Amino acid sequence: MxxxxxxxxxxxxxxxxxxxxxxxxxxxxxxxxxxxxxxxxxxxxxxxxxxxxxxxxxxxxxxxxxxxxxxxxxxxxxxxxxxxxxxxxxxxxxxxxxxxxxxxxxxxxxxxxxxxxxxxxxxxxxxxxxxxxxxxxxxxxGEPLSCVVHALDRAEIKPGGRAAVWGLGTAGIMMIQLLKALGQTRIVGVSHHEDHRRLALRAGATEVMTQEEARIGLEVDLAVEASGSPSAFGPAFDALAPGGTLLVYGVMNPEDTVALKPEAMFRKELRIVASYVGPSTLDRALSLLSAGTVDAELLxxxxxxxxxxxxxxxxxxxxxxxxxxxxxxxxxxxx
Ligand SMILES: [Zn+2]
Ligand SMILES: [Zn+2]
The missing domain is CATH 3.90.180.10 (Medium-chain alcohol dehydrogenases, catalytic domain)
Known part of the structure; x- marks a missing residue:
């Protein structure tokens, strides 16, 4: 073979x-x-x-x-x-x-x-x-979705919240479909690829933005960094509302570094959570695909x-x- x-x-x-x-x-x-x-x-x-x-x-x-x-x-x-x-x-x-x-x-x-x-x-x-x-x-x-399911478990999402996702590859589009299923009322997809933004709208995003647009005035309870690019990290962090959570999901290079504002983190009681791979989440992921909650054909x-x-x-x-x-x-x- x-x-x-x-x-x-x-x-x-x-x-x-x-x-x-x-x-x-x-x-x-x-x-x-x-x-x-x-x-x-x-x-x-x-x-x-x-x-x-x-x-x-x-x-x-x-x-x-x-x-x-x-x-x-x-x-x-x-x-x-x-x-x-x-x-x-x-x-x-x-x-x-x-x-x-x-x-x-x-x-x-x-x-x-x-x-x-x-x-x-x-x-x-x-x-x-x-x-x-x-x-x-x-x-x-099932495997990439099992990682996304674990990530959203880690983020402890509350229904009725506002979320934005930087990076609209497979993981980002899966995130958007699940954020919709989890009752998020505003779901923003952020990408510099026009075809990815269009796909995000089909997946359930309420709006889409370029990275430049997302730097101005965006405020969300959950910011997901799913692009794997250090340049998205700062804008995602800056978009957090008080009490918000930054979910670190994209794979960056080991030598990448980012700058953060500890004072904003302190004053706004921000949370940063990261997610690696999904432990025991494959069965749930396969159920979500089987039920169509996550649309495989779209992906x-x-x-x-x-x-x-x-x-x-x-x-x-x-x-x-x-x-x-x-x-x-x-x-x-x-x-
Ligand atoms: Zn993979
Ligand atoms: Zn071991």
Whole structure:
């Protein structure tokens, strides 16, 4: 099979691989589709630590075709989504009930083989059966949505509030759909991309702005930084009403810094919360997709070949409509 492999910073290749055999506790997944995301680009350029030699792809869904020894409660033929984050269950943070902050965390498509290949072996504990009627292609949105669900849990949103989202990529558009479902009365989408602003309006934003427009007079209870750009951090912070919350969501580079105004933070009793990955939120994310609360069709963008996915990850080739993804065609026969 052909797989998209991260070799080292700046080097991502399509390689020929054997279909893997499941080890004890693992399941072999026939991958239906895998999504591409900014994290893949950060792995490819070396700013997010991935293990050299792994197959990329942490947003995937497919069908169980074989299970390793010791796997119970999982039958061959089950359509599943994947929580890529594997905790050690032994470190202090795991024991404190925060497995997503595990000191020895492994992740599918980051430190072990992922879903940008027709088959992948995944620990069975990371698999979630898809709700009836949810297509595996739509289910690739389960992983990014599980992170967004966790972020909005962390933000402790109150119905009737006002919110603004900087950065209207996949996560930003998901945020807007959930903020609407959570009863926010003013939802502002902020982006310098016109097509992203249009999509935000379709997703439920009550208004959209450019970054320049959002610098003037905007006041919200929740400001979400989902652009991954340090330049959005200050304006998002400045837009907070007294008692407001800044939610740090976008992935920035480790060396990025921002300036804050501690006096405003003190006087207005502002809160800054950050959110990393979603612990145990995949099932809720899949339910939200299945129910249509988050509209998968609105979010799925360009379908790419594996070669185009390689270009995208290396920031070559044309700009793609998010969520760019790869769909794998399979014969009906088992491997
Ligand atoms: Zn991702
Ligand atoms: Zn741990």
């Amino acid at each position: 052909k797989a998209l492999v991260y070799k080292q910073p700046g080097d991502v290749r399509i390689e020929e691989r054997e279909i893997p055999a499941p080890k004890p506790g693992e399941a072999l997944i026939r991958v239906a589709a895998a999504g591409l995301c900014g994290t893949d680009r950060h792995i490819a350029d070396g700013s997010y630590r991935g293990a050299p030699g792994i197959v990329l792809g942490h947003e995937l869904a497919g069908v169980v075709v074989e299970v390793g020894s010791g796997v119970r409660d999982l039958t061959v033929g089950t359509a599943v989504g994947v929580d890529p984050n594997l905790a050690c269950r032994a470190c202090e943070r795991c024991r404190a009930g925060k497995p997503h902050l595990c000191a020895n965390a492994q992740a599918v498509g980051v430190t072990r083989d992922g879903g940008l290949a027709p088959y992948v072996c995944v620990p069975a504990e990371l698999l979630a059966p898809l709700p009836a009627g949810l297509s595996p292609v739509h289910a690739i949105l 799925l963008g360009d379908r790419l070949s594996l070669g185009e996915a390689r270009e995208w990850v290396l920031k070559q080739g044309p700009r793609r409509k998010a969520k760019a993804h790869v769909i794998f065609e399979h014969e009906e026969a088992m491997p």
